[in-house]
Structure formats: structure tokens, C-alpha cells
Amino acid sequence: MAEKRTEALRWVEIPIALPPSGRTETFSLGDLELLLCNASGTPYIVRDECPHVRTSMKGGVIRGTILECPLHGGLMDLRDGSPKGMPIRSSGTCFRVRAQGDRWQVGLPL
Numbered sequence: 001m002a003e004k005r006t007e008a009l010r011w012v013e014i015p016i017a018l019p020p021s022g023r024t025e026t027f028s029l030g031d032l033e034l035l036l037c038n039a040s041g042t043p044y045i046v047r048d049e050c051p052h053v054r055t056s057m058k059g060g061v062i063r064g065t066i067l068e069c070p071l072h073g074g075l076m077d078l079r080d081g082s083p084k085g086m087p088i089r090s091s092g093t094c095f096r097v098r099a100q101g102d103r104w105q106v107g108l109p110l
């Protein structure tokens, strides 16, 4: 994801490898449970909490930039967390990602 905004962030190296294309993997940073998503080679990170009933979205399938929740099949756009299919009605939380050398970093709010 390209960097566009300039708000202050704390950049932290992502401690796991990018999962296979179309797949997700979970990891923790402090109190945050995060989901690393591979959308055809582009990494996205969202809070690992479905906006529908607050469960993990690990195991969800990605088509384009849309993540399908493994529990009820709700759809969420990884670019901005917006809902794209019922039963998800509210937005998820997205975090910015950037490349740093051959590693990926996630931008956390200060």
C-alpha cells in the first residue's frame, strides 16, 4: 500500500512472513491482534476482529482486495476496512504497511 498520509506513526517490523497469495496470518504486537493479508502480493494489515461479531478473521479468503470472513462470509475491503457484503455493516480497522529494505513494517498510531 502506498504511503499517502503524513500523520505521525510508529513503524514496527512485521514479525511474520507474508502468507501465500489470497491468504491471511495472525500476529500480535503488544495488545494488538493483527491480521496480515496477502492480496496478490500486496500486504494489508487489519485488526484481527471481524466487525460483525468480533471474532478472528484468520482463515478468510482474499479476492482482489476483498477479505471474506471465514465465519459468516461477510466481506470487507482491505484498503479501508469498509464493509462490502453482509452481514458486515461497519468498518474494520486498517493499518498502513510499508516496505523497509526486504522487510515489511506496520504503522501504529503514536
Ligand code: FES
Pocket (backbone or CB within 6 Å): 050, 051, 052, 053, 054, 055, 069, 070, 071, 072, 073, 074, 075, 086, 087, 088
Ligand atoms: S463473524 Fe465475520 S461475518 Fe460474521
